[in-house]
Amino acid sequence: MLYFGGLFGVLTFGLWLFCLVDVITTNDGDVRNLPKIGWLLIVLFFPLVGSIAWLVAGRPARAVARPRHLERDMPAYPEYDRPGRFAATDAEADAEFLRRCRERAEEQRRKARDTDQ
Structure with a gap:
């Protein structure tokens, strides 16, 4: 029984850490339903409930996550911008x-x- 309690604690900590980093690295304009600082405080002070709430209601709804450095630098369809394209x-x-x-x-x-x- 103690093993499952420890496993639950480790999983909760991992989820909390993931959500905390995700809130911090998400752009301010992409956050849903609350300001970014509000989500940060909720996830920080209510680890399990706050993390689940962030994943359900606060995290940006995007189909595929791209690395942050590529979001600014690459056009959406680079093949359309190449010279000589018919x-x-x-x-x-x-x-x-x-x-x-x-x-x-x-x-x-x-x-x-x-x-x-």
């Missing part, structure tokens, strides 16, 4: 581009069939 300005240019892609694909298929025979 971007159609009108429907005719887009249709021409797609036609050339189809022709190139057909040529590659013909070459593949010829080498197989």
